[in-house]
Amino acid sequence: MLHRYAVPLAIFGALALAPLLGFGAGHSLSLLARAMILGLGALGLSVLVGGAGLVSLGHAASFGIGAYAVVMLDAAGQTNAGVVFPVAVLAAAVFALLTGAVAIRTAGVNFIMITLAFGQMAFFTAASLSAYGGDDGYTLYARTRLFGTKLLENRWFFHYLLLALLVLAWAAGRRLLASRFGRVLRAARENPLRVQALGFSPYPYQLLAYTLAGALGGLAGALLANATEFVAPSFIAWQRSGDLLFMVILGGLGQLHGAVLGALAFVLLEEYLAELTPHWRLIFGPLLVLVALYLKGGLLGLVQRRG
Amino acid sequence: MVEPLLELRGLTKAFGALKVTQDVSLSVLPGEIHAVIGPNGAGKTTLVHQVSGTLAPDAGSIHFAGRDVTRLPLARRARLGLARSFQITAVLPGFSVLENAALAVQARSGSSFRFWRAAATEAALNNAALEALAQVGLANRAETLAGDLSHGERRQLELAIALAMQPRLLLLDEPLAGAGPEETERLVGILAGLKARYGILLVEHDMAAVFALADRISVLVYGQVIATGTPAEIRANAEVRAAYLGEDH
Numbered sequence: 001m002l003h004r005y006a007v008p009l010a011i012f013g014a015l016a017l018a019p020l021l022g023f024g025a026g027h028s029l030s031l032l033a034r035a036m037i038l039g040l041g042a043l044g045l046s047v048l049v050g051g052a053g054l055v056s057l058g059h060a061a062s063f064g065i066g067a068y069a070v071v072m073l074d075a076a077g078q079t080n081a082g083v084v085f086p087v088a089v090l091a092a093a094v095f096a097l098l099t100g101a102v103a104i105r106t107a108g109v110n111f112i113m114i115t116l117a118f119g120q121m122a123f124f125t126a127a128s129l130s131a132y133g134g135d136d137g138y139t140l141y142a143r144t145r146l147f148g149t150k151l152l153e154n155r156w157f158f159h160y161l162l163l164a165l166l167v168l169a170w171a172a173g174r175r176l177l178a179s180r181f182g183r184v185l186r187a188a189r190e191n192p193l194r195v196q197a198l199g200f201s202p203y204p205y206q207l208l209a210y211t212l213a214g215a216l217g218g219l220a221g222a223l224l225a226n227a228t229e230f231v232a233p234s235f236i237a238w239q240r241s242g243d244l245l246f247m248v249i250l251g252g253l254g255q256l257h258g259a260v261l262g263a264l265a266f267v268l269l270e271e272y273l274a275e276l277t278p279h280w281r282l283i284f285g286p287l288l289v290l291v292a293l294y295l296k297g298g299l300l301g302l303v304q305r306r307g
Numbered sequence: 308m309v310e311p312l313l314e315l316r317g318l319t320k321a322f323g324a325l326k327v328t329q330d331v332s333l334s335v336l337p338g339e340i341h342a343v344i345g346p347n348g349a350g351k352t353t354l355v356h357q358v359s360g361t362l363a364p365d366a367g368s369i370h371f372a373g374r375d376v377t378r379l380p381l382a383r384r385a386r387l388g389l390a391r392s393f394q395i396t397a398v399l400p401g402f403s404v405l406e407n408a409a410l411a412v413q414a415r416s417g418s419s420f421r422f423w424r425a426a427a428t429e430a431a432l433n434n435a436a437l438e439a440l441a442q443v444g445l446a447n448r449a450e451t452l453a454g455d456l457s458h459g460e461r462r463q464l465e466l467a468i469a470l471a472m473q474p475r476l477l478l479l480d481e482p483l484a485g486a487g488p489e490e491t492e493r494l495v496g497i498l499a500g501l502k503a504r505y506g507i508l509l510v511e512h513d514m515a516a517v518f519a520l521a522d523r524i525s526v527l528v529y530g531q532v533i534a535t536g537t538p539a540e541i542r543a544n545a546e547v548r549a550a551y552l553g554e555d556h
Contacts, residue, residue, distance in 0.1 A: 178425040187399050194397040199385035199414040
């Protein structure tokens with residue numbers, strides 16, 4: 001039996017050492033940054049899907065709102081991280097609160113469809129923002145400034161900042177799910193009627209979880225805008241929501257570090273296959289199908305069966 | 308005259324042309340077991356749904372602890388002290404036995420909008436949960452996953468969850484359903500032990516158990532209460548024998 005922290009320690013340890021072990025070049029660091037940022041968003045989604053049983057197919061909207069917050073503030077001349085990140089997080093949280101208030105009244109397939117619809121609304125809104133490049137997107141000429149410095153432009157600093165945020169979000173998510181609040185969420189996933197019969201109304205718990213996941217998505221989106229120095233409506237496309245959902249399932253739903261593992265595997269696989277052949281999607285697609293069919297419990301399940 | 312804990316007055320519910328509950332009036336006194344029996348399709352489950360709050364009646368009223376709860380949802384009624392058990396066990400299979408009961412304790416002890424402390428380490432929750440488990444004889448299974456329990460044990464856990472809510476009234480929907488003879492004997496023993504501490508509305512198929520436990524029995528046939536009385540009165544009632552006891556048992 002593996003120690004319960006063995007797998008998360010291995011994942012985070014590998015990320016901490018990667019720049020020192022030959023992955024310190026610009027391209028590798030960009031790739032890892034992308035994986036960690038998507039991992040951050042997937043963590044929030046994992047709390048929703050694995051914890052609360054809310055399968056959202058619109059999670060990329062929170063990414064997009066966080067990213068567009070950076071863009072809009074940049075266009076207005078505001079690049080101070082002390083303003084940009086709180087605004088990005090808050091905007092995504094408010095969006096999640098408003099859309100969640102409607103979506104959480106539904107369940108199952110309807111919930112999936114409504115979150116998808118809200119995501120598409122955000123997508124088309126972004127595409128119509130001609131002041132911010134519309135379909136073509138918007139290039140950021142400088143990253144957000146941290147305490148007036150250009151620290152975020154430093155790839156090593158950015159790498160370890162992302163890692164720290166990832167570990168923090170993971171630890172906070174774990175605590176959240178183990179708390180009284182999380183217990184109600186998990187119970188409502190297993191049997192909402194039972195939870196109501198005990199005297200809980202699941203709705204406010206689920207709405208708060210949805211809002212928190214949205215806020216984390218907003219943070220990830222703002223970081224993604226900084227990592228790529230470019231923002232486009234494709235950040236919000238439903239395919240991105242699907243990717244995030246897949247990362248969560250690929251890694252394993254039961255535990256939060258599964259989402260991080262899933263995001264890493266997804267990004268690295270995508271990259272590796274793209275190097276092999278320009279027709280990489282022909283391999284990637286069936287691979288995803290096989291994983292969904294045969295890898296019950298995701299990659300974590302695989303690791304734990306071995307362990 | 309003791310104030311009834313639960314009082315149904317003229318409860319009526321129809322699904323289209325099918326009247327599943329017709330002018331049902333009955334009451335449960337504190338410390339009393341009032342059983343509702345009736346053949347399949349008599350509308351017992353629909354009645355349970357209306358009393359617990361998952362289904363709204365078309366007409367009539369439900370008073371609980373002196374308060375009109377006819378329009379209150381399930382969760383609100385639960386907070387007032389009306390605990391229901393489910394005919395098809397609704398324990399949380401992915402939770403341990405202890406956590407199943409602890410969640411019920413959590414529902415009545417302070418806010419659950421607490422985000423930091425691990426709920427599993429709250430001694431107050433766990434102790435009260437263990438107490439409820441001990442009452443139904445499940446304390447030694449506290450760490451087992453509820454999904455791994457036997458059917459009879461799940462029925463016991465279902466009871467423990469209701470008890471952990473420290474309710475005023477237990478609404479038990481066929482608590483013996485699917486239990487074997489030995490399990491039934493044990494569950495009847497547990498129910499007999501609970502009597503007098505709670506008002507219990509017992510909807511049950513098992514005649515022997517009902518006649519052994521109940522203070523009063525109401526017989527439901529085609530949505531109507533055709534008789535209410537002590538077990539002896541019900542046994543002697545010709546109409547009941549004709550409608551129900553005679554043909555089925």
